[in-house]
Amino acid sequence: MNAAASPFHAGELAIQERVGVREQMAGAAAFIRDHMPAQHREFFQSLPFFFLGALDAAGQPWATMLAADAGFIVSPDARTLDFNGGMLPGDPLQGQLHAGAHVGGLGLEPTTRRRNRVNGEIVSTDNGVLRIAITQSFGNCPQYIQHRQHSPAPDDGHAVQVLRAGKLSDADRALIARADTFFIASANMASDAGRGRGVDVSHRGGRPGFVRVDDDQTLTSPEFVGNYFFNTMGNLLTSPRAGLLFIDFESGDMLHLAVEAEIIWDGPQLQAFVGAEKLLRFHVREVVRNVGALPFRWTAPQPAMQVARTGNWTEADSVQSAAALVKGWRSFAVADVVRESDGVRSFYLEPADGAGVAPHVPGQFISLRVPAWADEGVAPQIRSYTISDAPNGRQYRISVKRDGVVSAWLHQHLAPGALVELMGPGGEFTFEEGTQRPVVMLSAGIGITPMIAMLNGLLVNGSRTRHKHPIWFVHGARSRSEHAFAAHLDALAAGHNNLHLHTRYSSQDGHIDMVMLKELLPFDDYDFYLCGPAAFMQAMYDGLRKLNVADARIRFEAFGPASLRRDAGRVAKQAVTEPASGPVEIRFERSGVDATWDGKHSSLLELAEASGVEAPSGCRSGLCGSCAAGLAGGDVSYTRSCGTEPEAGQVLLCSVVPRAGSGALTLAL
Template identity: 75%
Template sequence: MTPFHAGELAIQERVGVRDHMAGAAAFIRDFMPEQHRQFYASLPFFFLGALDAAGQPWATMLAAGPGFVSTPDEHTLHIGGGMLAGDPLEGQLRVGDHVGGLGLEPTTRRRNRVNGEIVAADEGGLRIAVTQSFGNCPQYIQHRQHSAAPDDGRKVQVLRGVALTAADRELIARADTFFIASANMKADAGRGRGVDVSHRGGRPGFVRVDDERTLTSPEFVGNFFFNTLGNVAEYPRAGLLFIDFERGDLLHIAVEAEIIWDGPRLQAFAGAERLLRFHVREVVRNAGALPFRWTAPQPAMQNARTGSWEEADRAQSAAALTTSWRTFTVADVVRESADVRSFHLEPADGLGVAAHVPGQFVSVRVPEWADGGAASQIRSYTISDAPNGRRYRVSVKRDGVVSSWLHAHLAPGAQIELMGPGGDFTFEEGTQRPAVLLSAGIGITPMIAMLNGLLVNGSRTRHRHPIHFIHGARETAHPFAVHLQTLAAGHSNLSVHVQSKRIDINLLRELLPFDDYDFYLCGPAGFMQTMYEGLRKLNVPDQRIRFEAFGPASVRRSDVAGTQAVAAAAGPVPVHFVRSGVEAIWDGSHGSLLELAEANGVAAPSGCRSGLCGSCAAGLESGDVAYTRRCSTQPEAGQVLLCSVAPRAGASEIALAL
C-alpha cells in the first residue's frame, strides 16, 4: 500500500512525478531508524502539528532541555512536556489524536519527520505510536545558533485576535522561515491519514502580507512528496508558525489555504513552482515565551535562486516594458573561455527584470561608436541562465562586429540597452519523454539555461526523466565545462557528452538508447539543418524537434504546414526587392520573407528574428502578406516585419522596399 493519500497522489500526477515517486514510498517507514532516535534525543526544541477540538490545525514549537523527546523503542516517540503557556494546543491533545512531528537542527540544517497517533497522554507527557518516519534534505534551512534567553524581566503575553496586527505583519514581512501544519483525517486516506508539520524557508520577504487577513507564500522545489499540498487539496485548513528569533515570540496563525497554480504573480517570483494563499481565521501571539534566542542567520545556499515579493512586484512592472528599450548596467563580467564572456546585467531604472523562461533571449542595441565608424546595431543573445529575479546573464562569443564591441567595451559599470525577453525556444513543460539537448559552438547557451532551470539545488530535478546533453566544441576548454561536470555529478538523470569533432547522426545513434525523445537544437546553420534532416530520416516527428538559430541560420522544416499560418501562400509568388533589383520566387520552402531575402543575397536588417525587436521592419510597396506568428512589436504603417511574414494565400506578387 502506498503511504501517499489521494490528494498527494493527485498532485504528483499533475506535476508528472507520480510514477517516479512510487519508488520513494520505501523511504517512508513505520519505525524510526536508530540515527533518528539519537537525533531526537539531542534536541532542546521540537516542532509539532495537531488539530484542536474544532478540527483546526496548529503548528507549534515545544521547548525544554535535551532529552525531553525520547524513543523507548523504534515504534514509539515520547514527548515529556515542552509546551509553553498560552500555546493554542495547550489542553487540546488527547488519546486517539494524530500529530505530526519535526526535529530540526539549524546549525547542521538536519531535519527528520515523524508522524503518529497519541496512545497515552498524562502528566508524564505524550506517548505516540509512529505511523510515518522519514528524513528530509537540508534545503532552505537557515543556519542559526541558539542560546538561553536573557533574564530581562520581560513578561510573557498571550495576544489573540482574528486579524494580523501591525507587529504581526512586520514580523512576517522580514521572516525567512515558517512552519506549516496540515491534515487529512479522511477514513479513506489509508497509510497517508494523519497530521503533518513542515518547514518552509526563503529569503527575507518571501512571504507576502497582502493585508491583515491574507498572506501569500511561494512553494519551491522540494522532495515531491507533496504532503502539505496534498493535505490542503483534501482539507484546506492549515496552521502557520512564525518565530521571532531575536525576541522569542511565537506567532501562530490559523488559516484556510488555497493553491495557486499559474498567473503573473507566480511567473514573476523567481524559483516559485506554485503559490499558497492563506486566509487568516485566528491569530495567537505568544510574546516572549521562548527560552531561547538565536544568532543572525547564515542563509541557505538555495536562497540564491529564489526571489522576494519586492523583486516580484518590480518584475511584474517590467513585464509591460518588454517591447521597449531599457538601459541595463553591467554588474559583472566572467571569462568563460578564450573567446566567450558572460555579462551579468541589472536594470538601471530600478524596475526589476521581466521574468523569462530558460531558452529565451534579449535583444541588445549597441550605440554608434567612433573607433568602428558603425551605426547603431541590434543583435539578439540568449539569456544563458535560469531566472533569479535580479539580473540577466548573456554569454557572448567574440565573433562579428557587435559581439567584438561588447567584449571590448563592456566592463562592470558600463551600460547597454536591452529589449525583451522574448522567443519561444523553451523546454516543454510537463513532458514525460527523455530530452536531448543538442548544440554546437555558442549554441550551448540556451541549453545551459534550460539545464539550470531543470536541475536545481545540487540534486533536485524538475524533469524526472533522462536528459542527454550533447555538445560539439572546437576548443577543448569550452564554456561552462566545469559547471556541466558539477551538474552531471549531482544529477543521476543527466548524461553529458562533449567532443571537439563534428557531431553527426551516427554519433547520436551510438550515444542514445532506443527511446522516444524530445530534441532541442541550437548552433550554426549547417549543423542545424544537417541534424534536423538526419532526425527526420530517423522518423523523429517534426513536432518533437525544437530549435533556435543564431544570425541567418534557420532550419527549413520538412513539415511546413504546422509552422506557418494557414493563410500563407504555398507559391509560386513573385517577390520584388525593389532597391536591390533582385527578383525571387516564393515557393513555400522558406520560413519568412526575411529568409527568402537572405537566400537571394539581399542585405536585409534583422535582430531577434521572432517579431520582438522590430529591426527587420521594411516597407511593403505592393502585395498582401500574412503573419506567421504573433509579434510583440508593431511596425509603422506601410511596413512589415520580414522575419514573421509570408505572402498571403492568393497574393499575385509582392514588392518590398529593400
Template identity: 50%
Template sequence: MASIQTGLQRPGSSDSPFHIGELAIQTRAGTLAQSAITGRRGIRDHMPDQHREFFAQLPFMLVGSVDVNGQPWASVLVGQPGFMHSPDPKTLRIDAHALPGDVLGSNVRHGARLGLLGLEPTTRRRNRLNAAVTNVDAAGFTLGVTQSFGNCPQYIQGRQARFVEELGPLQVLDQPRLLDADRALIEAADTLFIASNAMLDPASPTSGADVSHRGGRPGFVRVEGGDTLVFPDFTGNSFYQTLGNLHLDPRAGILFIDFISGDLLQLCCSASVVWEGPELEAFVGAERLVRLKVERVRRLVNSMPLRWSNPSYWPLLERTGTWALADAALAAERLAANWRPYRIAEVIDESAGIRSFLLEPADGHGVPHYVPGQFLPVALPTETGILRRTYTLSAAPSGRQLRMSVKRQGAASSWLHEHGAGAVIDALGPRGSFTFDRMRTRPAVMLSAGVGITPMIAMLDGLLVNNERSRFPYPIHFIHGARSENEQAFAAFLATKQRHHKNLSVHLVHSQPEGGLPPDNLKRHVGRVTIGMLKTLLPFDDYDFYLCGPQGFLQHLYDGLRALHVPDAQIHLEDFGGDQPLRRQPDADAPLAQIELVDAADAVPVPVLFHRSGRSVTWRPEAGTLLELAESEGLAPLSGCRSGNCGTCATTLLAGRTGYLTTSGAPCPPGQILPCISVPLASIDGGAVVLDG
C-alpha cells in the first residue's frame, strides 16, 4: 500500500513555523500533519506586496503586546490611511502612538515582540504580522517582520469606519471586576480580539505576542458568575497561534470595542480551554470553548476617534449557535427518553422516492444535540394505530430544526409522504453509534446505496463547513449507488461540497442510468457499487470505511474489504434492517466482548422487571430474547436489525445480569445492553433483571 506523506516538522526545528505550544494543540486537535503543510505554505518571514499595500490603506491596526510583568494586552492603533507603510518586505513603519490611556504606550519598546492584525471590515480581509520593535521615536516606531500570513474572512462582521473630530474628556476606568455596563457590552458583542504570548527564545521567529480576532452571533460571549467569560472557538486555519500560546502561558488580554460609542474595554484574564463535555457539544459549530477568568478591567472612554456603522453579519454566521440554543439543547437532552411532539415545518423532495422532513419542537422545548450519523426514533399516529420507526437525521445539528430524510417504502414512510407540513409526530432523543471519528488520521471512504446516503450526508454536512473549511483535513471519497439520476438524492448538495472542498471526491454509481448528467459533472459510473468497482476508483491505501445501505450491499462490501485484509476496526457499518450478523470475520487480535456470551438452552428462569412500564414477568428460555419477551408482554420497544448490529434497541440495565446470545456489531455505552440478542442470567441473590423500559 502507498504511504501517506505527513510533512511533519520536528518540534523546535528551524524549518517549522510553529512553536511547541502550537504543535501540542495541533496534535490535540488532530490537525498536526495538515497544519504542517499549510503552515509552511502560508507563513512567511516577510510581507508579500499585497499585504504591504493592504496595511497602508487601513485607518486602524490591532496590536498584541506584553507589559513588564508578562501580561498580554490587546489594543488598537488609529491613524489616517497611510499611517502605516512598508519600505521593504521585512519592515513596517507605523507613524502613530498608543491611544490616550492605553498601556500599549509603555509596552512598545526597543526589542519588544508584537502581534499585529490588519482588518478591513468592509471587505472582510485580514492579514497578520508578528514583528520585533527595531526603533521608537517621536513620530512612532518601526517593526522588523518575523512572521507574516493571511487569514480567511470567517466570522468578520462588515462595518464602515469613520473619524470623529471631537471627543469628550478622557476617562480611564481601572478596576478589578466587571461593572454592569461592561457586562452589557460583552453580552451584546459580535466581535472580540484576544492577545496572547509565547515566552520562548527571543531569537526564535515563533516567540512573542500575538493578537487574533474572534467573531460570532451577537451574544456569542457568555458572562458566568459575574467575572468569567466563555466563548466558542470555531473552525479556523488550524494554526492555533492563540491556543498554542495559552498552552504555554494562560494569561490573555481581551479587547471589546463599543462600535457605537468608541469605548475600549480591555481585560486581563486567565484562560483555559474546554475540549469536551455537554456544554461544548450543545453549541452548534463550536470546536472548543475558551473560558476566561477576568482579573483586571480597564475601560477607555473618549480615547478612540473612530465610530462604526451597523454591522453586516458574516453570511454563514447562521450556521453557528447561540448560548440560548445551547441551553435549550442541554435541557432537551434531559428529555431524550421521553416522547416529545414535533411539527413538520417543511417537506423537501430530494429524489423520486426520498423526501426530507424538517421538524420543529411543538412542546416549547429546544432541539436536542446529536452527532451526525445518528437516527431519530419516531411514533406516527396512523389510521391503523401508532407506528414506531427510526429514521436517520440527514443534516448536521443547527440548534433550530431536525431533518430526517425518508424513502417511501412502507406504511410509516407512506404516512409521512402523504401528510407533510403541519402534521405532528412524536420522537425520542436522537441515538445511534454510527458516527464519524474525526480523530482518525486516515483518509475516509463513504460507501452507501439508496436511502443509506442519509447518514453520510449528515456527516459531510458536519465535516465540511463554511464553504471552505474542513473539520477533517484528510481525503474523503464519497461513493453512492442509486438506480438512476431520478432516484439520486442530494446531488446538488454533493456538487456544492465538492466545489468548495478539495479533500472531497464524489462518485455517483447508477445501475439504470437515464442519460442525464449530474450537477457540475460529478463523476458518474454505470453499474453497482462493488469491491471490483472500488479497486478501479481508488488505490487501495490505508482507509477508514463507512458503509450504509441494504443488507446485501453491506455484506458484499464488508466481506470483500475483509478479504482485502482491511482490519475489522476500520470498517464502520449502519445496517438498515438486516437479520444476519455482518461481522463474520472479526480480527484475531480484536478485544473480547465485555458481555458474557451464553447459550439460552442452559439458562434458568429469571424474574424481569420493565421499570418504566412497571411490567413484571418471569423469563424462561422458550421466551427468546429480552426484546421478544417485552413484545410478548404488549410493550413496543424500539428495534431495528434485531441482530445486534444497529444499536437501535439499546436500553439501560438498571439491575441484574444479562448475557449475549451472539457477538454484537454495535457498541453500547456503559450500563446499556442490546435486548435483541440478550437473555437474563440468574444472580447470586436471586434478584430480578431490571430494564429501563
C-alpha cells in the first residue's frame, strides 16, 4: 500500500509489517471512512457519555469522558458531530479545546458492548458547542468490553474535588490495581503522517489486575489481540506521550494520567502473561484525580468472554517464578476430568505445591511420573504427554488415549483431587512464529493434541487469528466416536475463515495418504506439521519429501515411540560439534548386543531400539531423564542442551552420539 494513500501512518504500517499483517490490512483500509454511516450517527446521538482524546497546549495527550444527558451529541450531517457541553469540572482538557485542534472520539455502550470510533478536527466552539469535522470513522468489535449498567449519581451536594500530583497516591494505585478497564489517548502530529495524522482514543479491558502498578510512577499493561490497525501502538512508536483514564465506577472518580510509554516486544514478563501480544510500560508524569466528578454510577461488571483466556499480573508473576522449576518433579492435583471421545480423556492439572504453572508454548509437553502399583506388578513409569491447550496461566491440560498400561492406570486412578508428579514443560514442536506461509497440520489418532493446542493459541476470541494465512487441518481417526475434540474443531472452523478442516475416518474412507493431500491442497508453498503413530508420520514425511517439500518445512512431534527417520540430508544438517565421522563399534553390555554407529540414526537411543535393545525413554528431548544409561567406555557428544543433568557416569541416550576419536563405546544396557 502506498503510504500517502493509506489511512495508516508510517508508525502503524511499521507495526503491521513487524507482526506480518500489513498486506492483509491493506484491504481493511476500506473500513476507515471519511464520513459516519447513518447507524453510527444514530448511535452517537443516543449516548449520555463519550470518550475523547486531545492534546493540551504543551502537546500532551489526555483521555477523558464527556458526560451529560442523552442527546447532548448531535450529528447535523455525515461529517459533523456537535457536543453541547459535557466537559466536567477539573478536567485537564478544560480550556484546551479550540478550533484547529485534533481530537479522537470513542462512543461506547457497555450494556451492548457496542463501540464506534471517530477522529477529526475541531472547527468551532461557538456558544459552548464543540463542533468536530470527521476525518476518520470506523466501527470496533466488542472485544474486552465489560457489561455495565449506568444510573444517575446521587446528588449529595458536594463540589467536585480536584487532586493534582506528580505521582500516584495510595488511592490511585488501589484503583488501578483493581481496574478491568481503561482508556488511552495518543497522537501522531507529524507533518508526514498523511491521512493518519491526528489524535486517537482507545479502550482497553481485561481481568482485574491486568494493569500492574510497578511503583508510584510506573505501570505495565498487556496488549491483547485486537483489530490489527495498531492505532495506539503506531502512535506510540512515533510519539511516546499518552494519556490514560481510569474510572472508579462505584464512586464516580476520574483518574487522568499523563504518561510516556515504551513498547516491550519480548522477554519473560511477556511470555508469562497469558494472551499478551506485547506489553506497554507507562511512566507517569502528571496525575489529575477528579473526585466524584461523574454524574453516573455503574453496576458490577459482567466480564467480556474474551478475558477468560487472558491473565493478570498475580498469575503472570507466579508463572514467571515457576519457570525456574521446569527441571524438577512437582506435585500437581487433578482439577477435572473430561471425556473427549471413546477412549480419550482430558485431565486438568493444577499446582499442588503453592507455586504457579511454568509457561509453555502450544505444542510442548510435560512428563508424568506414575508411581508403582504393586498389586498389578507394575514398576514406576515416566511418560510424556502433550499439553493439549494453549496457556491459561492457571493449569495444564493433557488428553490421554487409553492405550497401554500407563494410560489405562491414568484413566482408572486419576479423578479430581488425585495427585501426580510432573516435570516440564519442554519440547521443540511448536508453531513457527511470524511465518508468512499457509500451514498444513496433519495428525492421526491422539496425535491431534499438539494441533489442538496450536489452533487454540492461534484462533482466538471467536473470530480473531494470530496467523492471517490459511490453515489446513487434516486429521485421521477410526470413526466419529473416536474423534477427540470434533465439536470443538467444528466451532473453530465456523468462526475462522482461514481454518479449513478435513477429517478422514479409516473405518469408512481409509487412511490419509498423499493422493488425498494432492487433491485437497491448492498449489502453494506450505509449512507442514505432523503428529501421530509412527507409520503415519513416516508415510507423510516420505511422501512430502518425494513431492520436493523442503525438509526444513516439515516439523513433527519428537517424543514418544513415533520417532521419525529423516533423510540423509537432514542428518548431515543436524551433525553436532565433533561427532564421529566414521563407523564406531557400540557394545550394549547387559543385553550382549554389538552394533555399529554409522550416522544413520539421530541418537544412541534410536540405534539401541533399531538393534533390538530394550532402552528406557520418555520425552526423547533431554528433559525427563528417563533414558539415562551408564557409559562404561568411550565418549559421546550431546546434540542439544538438555533439561536434565544425568548422574556421574551416565548419559542421556536420546541426546548423544559418539564423539569423534572416542573409539568403541560400551553402554550399560
